[in-house]
Amino acid sequence: MIVRLRSILARVFSYRMAALVRKEFGQIRRDRRLQISLVLPPVLQLTLFGFALSANVTNIRLAVVDDSHSPESRELISTMTQSRAFRLAGSYLSASQLGDAVSRGDADAGLVIPYDYARDLVRHRPATVQLLLNATNANTATISRGYALGVLQTYNAALLQQGIHVQAVPVGSSDPSLGGQVDLQPAFLFNPGLVDSWFIVTGVLGLLLILNSSLVSSAAMVREREAGTIEQLLMSPASTTEIILAKIAPLFFLLSLMMLVAIGVIRFIFHVPFHGGVLPLFLGGLLCILSGISLGTVIATFSRSAQQAQLTSFFVNPPLSSLSGALNPVEAMPHWLQPLTVFNPVHHFATIVRSSMLKGSGFADIWPNFLALFLFTFVLVALSVWRFRKQLS
Amino acid sequence: MRRILAQARKELTQIVRDWRTLALALVLPVVMLVLLSAGLSLTVNELPIAVQDLDGSLASNTFIDAFRASLSLHVVAWPVDGEPEAALSANKARAVLIIPPHFGRDLARGIAAPVQLLVDASDANTAKLISGDASQVVSAFNRQHARSAQTAPVQAAVRLWFNPGLSSNKFYGPGIFVLGISMFPPLLAALAMAKESEQKTILQVYVSSISAHEFLLGKVLAFMAVALGEVVVMSALLFTYFGLSFAGDPTPLIVATVLYTFCVASFGTLVGARVPSQAAALQAVALGGFLLVFLLSGLIFPIQNIPAAIRWISNIVWGRYYIEIVRDALLQGGGWPAVWYKVLFIAIIGAVFYLLAWRGMRKMQVNA
Numbered sequence: 019m020i021v022r023l024r025s026i027l028a029r030v031f032s033y034r035m036a037a038l039v040r041k042e043f044g045q046i047r048r049d050r051r052l053q054i055s056l057v058l059p060p061v062l063q064l065t066l067f068g069f070a071l072s073a074n075v076t077n078i079r080l081a082v083v084d085d086s087h088s089p090e091s092r093e094l095i096s097t098m099t100q101s102r103a104f105r106l107a108g109s110y111l112s113a114s115q116l117g118d119a120v121s122r123g124d125a126d127a128g129l130v131i132p133y134d135y136a137r138d139l140v141r142h143r144p145a146t147v148q149l150l151l152n153a154t155n156a157n158t159a160t161i162s163r164g165y166a167l168g169v170l171q172t173y174n175a176a177l178l179q180q181g182i183h184v185q186a187v188p189v190g191s192s193d194p195s196l197g198g199q200v201d202l203q204p205a206f207l208f209n210p211g212l213v214d215s216w217f218i219v220t221g222v223l224g225l226l227l228i229l230n231s232s233l234v235s236s237a238a239m240v241r242e243r244e245a246g247t248i249e250q251l252l253m254s255p256a257s258t259t260e261i262i263l264a265k266i267a268p269l270f271f272l273l274s275l276m277m278l279v280a281i282g283v284i285r286f287i288f289h290v291p292f293h294g295g296v297l298p299l300f301l302g303g304l305l306c307i308l309s310g311i312s313l314g315t316v317i318a319t320f321s322r323s324a325q326q327a328q329l330t331s332f333f334v335n336p337p338l339s340s341l342s343g344a345l346n347p348v349e350a351m352p353h354w355l356q357p358l359t360v361f362n363p364v365h366h367f368a369t370i371v372r373s374s375m376l377k378g379s380g381f382a383d384i385w386p387n388f389l390a391l392f393l394f395t396f397v398l399v400a401l402s403v404w405r406f407r408k409q410l411s
Numbered sequence: 412m413r414r415i416l417a418q419a420r421k422e423l424t425q426i427v428r429d430w431r432t433l434a435l436a437l438v439l440p441v442v443m444l445v446l447l448s449a450g451l452s453l454t455v456n457e458l459p460i461a462v463q464d465l466d467g468s469l470a471s472n473t474f475i476d477a478f479r480a481s482l483s484l485h486v487v488a489w490p491v492d493g494e495p496e497a498a499l500s501a502n503k504a505r506a507v508l509i510i511p512p513h514f515g516r517d518l519a520r521g522i523a524a525p526v527q528l529l530v531d532a533s534d535a536n537t538a539k540l541i542s543g544d545a546s547q548v549v550s551a552f553n554r555q556h557a558r559s560a561q562t563a564p565v566q567a568a569v570r571l572w573f574n575p576g577l578s579s580n581k582f583y584g585p586g587i588f589v590l591g592i593s594m595f596p597p598l599l600a601a602l603a604m605a606k607e608s609e610q611k612t613i614l615q616v617y618v619s620s621i622s623a624h625e626f627l628l629g630k631v632l633a634f635m636a637v638a639l640g641e642v643v644v645m646s647a648l649l650f651t652y653f654g655l656s657f658a659g660d661p662t663p664l665i666v667a668t669v670l671y672t673f674c675v676a677s678f679g680t681l682v683g684a685r686v687p688s689q690a691a692a693l694q695a696v697a698l699g700g701f702l703l704v705f706l707l708s709g710l711i712f713p714i715q716n717i718p719a720a721i722r723w724i725s726n727i728v729w730g731r732y733y734i735e736i737v738r739d740a741l742l743q744g745g746g747w748p749a750v751w752y753k754v755l756f757i758a759i760i761g762a763v764f765y766l767l768a769w770r771g772m773r774k775m776q777v778n779a
Binding site: 051063076123154161214324326376 | 431449452454455458497499502505525526527528529535536540549563564565566571574579582689691702711716735738743744
C-alpha cells in the first residue's frame with residue numbers, strides 16, 4: 019500500500035510532470051484572452067452586479083389628485099412625499115388624467131383624495147383615499163404598498179394624538195375578546211442596514227467561480243485538440259494521468275488566485291462582513307473551482323473547437339445560474355423547479371458563503387451543503403477524467 | 412434585390428446545417444425564458460418561519476393560527492428550548508417569531524403584548540417582504556380581536572394596476588423575451604460574419620459582383636428572419652405559459668419588433684466584422700448583448716437604482732427601449748403616445764450599427 023502510494027507520489031512530483039506543468043503555464047502566459055478572463059470577470063462582474071442589481075425601492079414617483087383642497091389633504095400629501103420612499107411627480111385635476119399618467123409611465127403610483135376627505139375627518143368619520151400602484155413589477159409594487167401603508171399608519175397615529183377619533187361600526191364577524199394589542203417588534207439580524215448588495219455579491223461569487231472556471235478550462239482543454247497537438251502529447255512518455263493532472267493543476271492554481279481577488283472585492287469594495295471562519299469559504303470555493311474545471315473539461319471533450327465549446331456552454335450555464343438561488347431566493351421559484359436546486363453546486367456554495375460570512379454559521383450547520391458540494395465535485399471530476407481518457411485513447 | 416435574397420438564403424442554409432446553432436437559435440430561447448423567469452423572480456411564497464411559543468396559551472395559539480393562514484409564510488416547528496437564532500444560521504427558517512410568556516395574560520389585561528420577530532436579513536429584499544407580511548398579519552389580528560382597537564381615521568384603498576395578481580412572471584417574461592432576442596440572433600450573426608474573415612471567404616465576396624450593401628443586407632435579413640422566428644416561438648410561450656395578452660394597441664410593438672430585429676442583427680454583423688476570430692466575437696457579443704441588456708436595461712430592477720456613474724449607459728442600451736415597449740404593449744397599454752420616441756431610438760441605434768458594420772467591412776478586406 020505504502021509502496022504504491024509512494025510510487026504515485028513520485029509520479030506526481032516527477033520531472034516529467036514539472037515539465038508538463040511548466041508547458042501549461044507557458045501556454046497560459048502567451049494566451050492574452052485567457053489571462054484577461056482570469057482577472058476581468060471577478061472585478062467587473064462583481065462590481066457591476068453588486069452595484070446595478072438593487073431591489074431597493076426609493077423615489078417612487080407619486081402623482082396626486084387632490085379633490086379636497088383642504089389643509090388636511092395637503093398635510094397628507096406632504097407626509098407621503100416627505101418620506102424617502104415617495105416623491106411628488108405632479109398634480110392632476112382628475113382621476114382619469116392620473117390614470118393616463120400612470121399608464122404613460124410618467125408616474126409609478128397615484129394618490130386620489132376625495133372631495134369629502136376633510137369633511138369626513140372633521141365629522142369623525144373614517145375617510146378613504148385611493149392609492150393606485152403600477153404593479154407591473156410585482157416586487158416593487160409589494161414593497162411600495164408596504165411603504166405607503168406604513169406612512170399612513172404613522173399619519174393616523176399622529177391624527178389620533180391630535181384627538182381626531184372616528185367612530186365606525188365594525189363590519190363582519192369580529193371577535194373582540196381581548197383587551198390589549200399585539201405589538202410586533204421586528205429585528206433584522208445579520209444585515210441590519212438591509213444592504214441589497216450583500217446578497218447579490220455573495221451569490222455572484224459562486225456563479226463566477228463555477229462559470230469562469232468552466233469557461234477558462236474548456237478553452238484551455240480544447241486548444242490542444244484544435245491545434246492538433248494532442249497527438250504529440252500522447253506520443254510523449256507522459257501517461258494520461260500525468261497529462262490530465264498537469265492540465266488541471268496550473269488552472270486550479272490561477273483560478274484560486276482569482277478567487278482571492280474576488281473575495282477581496284467582496285470584502286473591501288462591498289464591505290461584506292466575515293462573521294464566520296474563512297475556512298468554510300475557502301474550502302467551498304476550492305471545491306467550486308474544481309467542479310467548474312471538471313465541467314469545462316467535460317464540455318471540451320464534446321467540442322471540436324473553442325467556438326463550439328463556448329456554444330455548448332450556452333446550454334449548460336443558464337440552468338446552472340438561474341436555478342441556483344444565487345440572485346433570488348429559492349422560495350420565489352415555481353414549486354416544480356425548486357427541487358432541482360438541490361442538484362446545483364452553485365446553490366450549495368451560495369448557502370455556504372452566506373451562512374459562513376453573514377450569519378457566522380460553522381460546519382455544524384452547513385455540513386449538508388458541504389457534503390453535497392463535495393459529492394458533485396467528485397462526480398464531475400470522475401466524469402471529466404473518464405471523458406478525457408476516452409478521448410486520449 | 413435578387414442578390415440580397417440569395418445571400419440571405421445562403422446564410423439560412425448554413426444555420427440549418429449545424430445542429431448546435433439551430434438549437435441555439437430556436438430551442439435555447441424557450442428554455443431560457445422558463446428557467447430565467449424562475450431564477451429572477453423575487454415574489455416569494457411559503458417562506459419558512461419558525462415560531463417559538465413560550466406562552467402556550469389559547470391566545471398565543473390563536474395568534475399563531477393567524478400566521479398559519481398566511482399564504483406567503485409557512486410555519487415550521489421549532490423547539491421551545493432551542494436557540495432562536497440557530498434556526499436562522501442553520502437555514503431552517505427565514506424568520507423566528509418569539510411569543511413571550513404572559514402573552515395571553517397581557518392581552519387579557521388590556522396591556523400591549525410585545526412579540527419579537529427575528530428576520531434573517533442576509534437577503535435584504537426578502538427580509539423586507541417578511542416583515543411587511545408579518546406586520547400585516549398582526550394588524551389584521553389586532554383589528555379582529557382587540558377590544559380597544561381604534562379605527563384608523565384615514566384608510567387607503569389600494570388598487571394594483573396592470574398586474575393585480577402581482578405575478579412576477581408577467582414582469583420578467585417580457586424582459587427575458589427581449590434578453591433572448593438581444594443575445595442569440597446577434598451571436599449567430601457575429602459568428603457567421605467572423606467565419607467569413609476567419610476562413611477568408613470574404614475575399615470571394617469581394618471578387619464577386621455583389622456590392623457591400625447587398626452583402627450586408629442579405630446577412631442582416633437572414634438573421635432578422637432568425638430573430639423573427641424566435642419572436643414567434645417565444646411569444647407563443649408568453650401568451651400561454653405566462654398568461655399575457657395585448658393590453659392595448661399592438662401596432663407599436665409590431666413596428667418596434669421589426670426594427671429591433673434589424674438592430675440586433677446589425678449589432679451582430681458589426682461585431683463579426685470588427686472582431687476577426689469566431690471565439691473572440693462570441694465573447695464580445697455575449698458580453699455586449701448579455702451584460703448590457705441584463706444589467707443596464709431595467710430587466711430585473713428599476714434603472715433608477717443603478718448608481719448615477721453608470722446609469723447614463725442605459726440610455727444607449729438598445730434593449731432598454733424595447734423592454735419598455737414590450738411591457739407597455741403587454742401590460743400597460745399606453746400605445747403610441749407612450750412609446751413613439753422609444754421606437755425612434757431603436758431605429759436610430761439600428762441605423763448606426765448598420766453603418767458601423769458597413770465601415771467595418773471595408774477594413775475586413777485589408778485584413779484578409
